Amino acid sequence: MLDQIRQQIDRVKGMGATYVDCRWYPFEEQNYLLMWNGNLKVTAASRESGMGIRVLYKGAWGFSASSDMGDIAAVFDKALDNARTAAERVTFPVRLAEKDILQASFTSPSRVNPFEVPLNEKVAFLKAMDDKLNQKGVFQRSADLSFMRKQIVFVDSEGSEIEKNITEVFSSLEVNGLDAQGMSHERKYKLNRQGDTRGWESINPALFGENAERIVRELNEMLAAEDCPKEDRSVILLPGIMYLQTHETIGHALELDRILGYELAYAGGSFVTLDDFGRLRYGSGKLTARADATLPNSPGSFGYDDDGVPAQDNVLIDKGILVGAITGRQMVEEANVKAKRQIFDGSGGANRATSFYRVPIERMTNINIDPGSDGSLDDIIANTERGIVMDGDRSWSIGSNREQFHFGTEIGWLVDDGKITKVVKNATYKGDTVKFWNSLSAVGDESTWQVQLVNNCGKGQPNQVMQLGHGIPVCRFDNTRIGE
C-alpha cells in the first residue's frame, strides 16, 4: 500500500498540486461499555480503515476520503478536483511553514492492550463499580469504559513518512440523586492520568472504588444542602472544573484558526487579535499556560501532528502575558503576514484530525497551567476569607468569541474565614474571560496539579471530536459572581 500511496502522491503532484499528503489508517478500533443502573446498556465495538487525501492546488485545499482501498487513485483525483474548485475562490493563498522532513514513528505508552482484555473482565469491573455506586440516595448510576486504538501512516509529498500507534483509555463513574424538591443532582469521577502508561493497567479497581465511595458520599451531602447563594465570592476551582475553565477560555480562545476567522460560521471566533501577542495581559502574573504535547502519557501527546510536525512544548501565556497560540503549518504563515511581524517561529505541531475521513485542523494538545507557589488546597482555603470551592462539570456555555462564560458545577463548599462551612448545590459561576483570569489570586503547588483527560472536544465542520489533556493546579479567582 505504501508504494501505491507514494506513486499517487507523485502523480497528483505531476498534475499541478503544490503539496499532497495521505493519512492511511490500516485500522482504528473502538470498544465502549456502559453499565447503567445495573444494566449493561451498551456493549459496543467498531473497526474501520481507510485513507484521507489532502491536496493543495493554487493556494487552496481539497480533501477526499474513502474506506474503499480498491481504487485509491479515484480518491486522490477527487481531492485534486475539490482543490481545483476551491482555487476559484482564494483570498490568501495557503502556504505551509517549513518543517523537517522525517522518517519517524511514535507509539503511545501502553502496557496491557485493552483490546486483548477479555470482555468478561471488563464487564466484571463495571459490575463491581455498579455495586459500589448502588447506595442510599443514588437514583441513577453509571460506569463506563472506552478504549481506542489506531494506526496512522502519514506520507507527504515533501518526503516525510511517519507511523503512529495510539492507544487511549477513558473511564468514568456517575451518580445522580433527587433532592427533597425532586431536583436532580449529579457527581462524577473521571479517570485522570495514572502513572506512565495508559493501557488497561490504568483501570485500577481500588482507585475507582475509593472514588465511587467519595462521589456517593458527596452526592448525599449535596441532596441535603441549600442552594448556592447568589453573590460575589472568591471561587476556588478544583481540577474537575478547572480543566474545563482552561479548556474553554484559554484553549479554544488561542486556537490560531479561530483567531484568524476560520471558525466564524460555526464554533466562533476569539476575542484575541494578532496585535495582542506579546502585549495582552491575559491573566494575573500568577498565570503561566502552555500547550505541551511532550507531556508523557496523555491523549494530548501524539509524537507528530497530522502535518508531520514533531510534538512541542510551547508557552501560551507567560506570567500573565499572551505570547503564543495553538498552531499548525498553514495558520502561522498567514498570521505572520497579516500581523506584519514574526509572531510565530514555525508550526506549533498541533494540527490533528479525528479520523481518516476528516481534515486536520488546529486542536488542543495538553493545555496546561504551571503549578504555583500558593501551597496546597488546604493552604489556599485557609487563606481565603469569603469563597467557595467548586468541583465537577455540570454545564458550560461560552460566548462566541470566548469573551465570557457561564459554568455550572456539580458541588460547592462555602468558605468563610479560612474554613469550609457547608456544602451547597446548584453551584454556578460566570464571568468575562480576561477580567476573570486577571483575578487569579492563588495557584496551587505540585500537590494540587493533575492531568485531566478529555475525550470529547468538538470542533470544526465537518465536526470532529478530539482527545487531549489538561495539566492543571487548583486555582482561586476573586470577586466572581456565583449562583446565577
Add this chain to the structure above:
Amino acid sequence: MKERILQTLRDLRAYALEKGYEISLFYHEEDSYLMRFANSAISLNTNEHLIRLDITAYSGRKRASFELITDLAKLDEMKRGIDTAAEMVEHAMPLTYQPTVAAYADSFADESGYDQALAQLSNAERLDYFNTVAGDLETDQLKLSGIFSSGTNVLAAITTRSEHTQYFKTSDAQVTAVLAHEAEKWEIIAEQSAYRKPDLEPAALNRELSFLLDRFQQDPRQQLPTGSYDIVFGPAAIADMVHFMNWIGFSGGSMKRGFSFVAEDKLGQKVFSDKVTLVDDPRLLDTYPFKRDFMGMERNPFAFFDQGVFKGFAWFQDDADEFGAQPSGHTVMHKSLHLHPGEVKAASLEELVRMPRQKDVLYIPFLHYMNIVNPSKGVITGSSRFGALLLKADGSVVVPFNVRLTQSLLDIFGDKVAWLSQDTVACNQSQSYGARNPVAYVVPRFMQVDGLEISHSNPSF
C-alpha cells in the same frame, strides 16, 4: 443500488440464521459534500463516501453491537463482523429486562425525501450559490464565511426475526452564510435548509444579509443593561430551544431517569402557553422524516403539547422495554418536530422591524453554545449571536452587543409567550459528528416572549 443493498442484508441475515445467531443489521451509507468558506475564500472543499454496518447481536436478555466501516463488495468482512458481535454477546451481562428485536411485518421503502438534482449538485453549483449569496456584500473588512453541506443518506435494516426490510433514502442540504466584520468582530447570518434543489434560493440569503448589514452599519451600537426584556426569538433560536426541550422535556427515558422538567403527573396538564402546540409530524418532508421507525412502527403525527397541554412522552424502544412503557414510534435517529405557527403576520425581519410596538423589543436570532444548567427545572443558558437587534418603541433600531440569557424553558414557552408568527421556517439542526443524519425542525419565524431576564451583557462586540 437499492436492490444490491437489500440483497446484501438478506445474504447476511441468511448467514446469521445458518449460524444460529439472533441479530439486527442497520446499514448506513452517506455521500457527503461540504464546501466551507472563511475569510471570503473556500477554506476547505471535502467529500466522503462511507458505508457503515451496525450489527447488534442478542442472546436472551444479553445484547452487544459491532460497527464497521465497510464496502458492499466486502461480504466476508461483514460476516466476520456478525461473528464478532455474536461472540461479544456471549460475554455480555443480561439486562434486567427483555430487549425487543424488531420483527418487520412487511418490507417498506421510502424515497420521497430524495431529490436526485440536490444529491448530485456539482462543485461548480455550490460555488455559484455562494457567489450569489455574497453578491457585492464583501469588502476588505467584511468577510464571508459559512458552509454548503449536502449529501445523500441511505438507511436500511433487517433482522433475523423476519425476512422483510426497511429502506430510507433522503437528500439534504444545509447552508449557513455569515458576514463578519474583521476589525469590529460582529457577525450576521442567513441560513437555508433544503430537501430538494428548488428550495435553494441564494438570492433570499443575499437579501437577508443585505438588510442586516444595513442595520449593523448604520444603526448605533450599545451595551444593554441587564434586566427584564420582551424578546423576539428568530427561527434558529426557537429551533435550538425546541431541540433542548426534545432532550430534557418529553423523552420518557429522560423523565424516568430524573433528567426532565416534565414529570409523569403532568400528562394532560397545561405546562406551556396555550399558544404552544408542538407535534412530531413525519408528513413534513422538509424535516427529513422517518415515516416508520426502526422497529417497523408506522409513524403518524404525534402531539407532545397541544395548546400548552402535555399530551405524551416519546418512548424509544429500549426505554419502553426497560420501564414497561408502550413504544410510541420514536425509535428513530431524529423526530420531525413542528412548532405550530401563530397569528401574527411577520414573514421577514424587515416586516418585524416595521411592526408598530408599545415597548422596546430585543430580537435574538441565534443562541450560541446553549447548555442545560438545571434539567429538573428546564433551565438553559446561551448567548445571543449573529445579528441581535434592539427594536425601539419609537421605530428606531439599536445594535446591541451580545447578551446572555439563563432561563427556564417553562418560562420561555409558558404564559409569557406573547405571539408566534404565521410564517414558518424549516430550520436545519444537522450536525456532522459521526454518521450523516440530516434533521430540521419547522418553527415559526418569530416568537415573542415578554419579561425574560438578561443576566449578562457584553461591553463590546
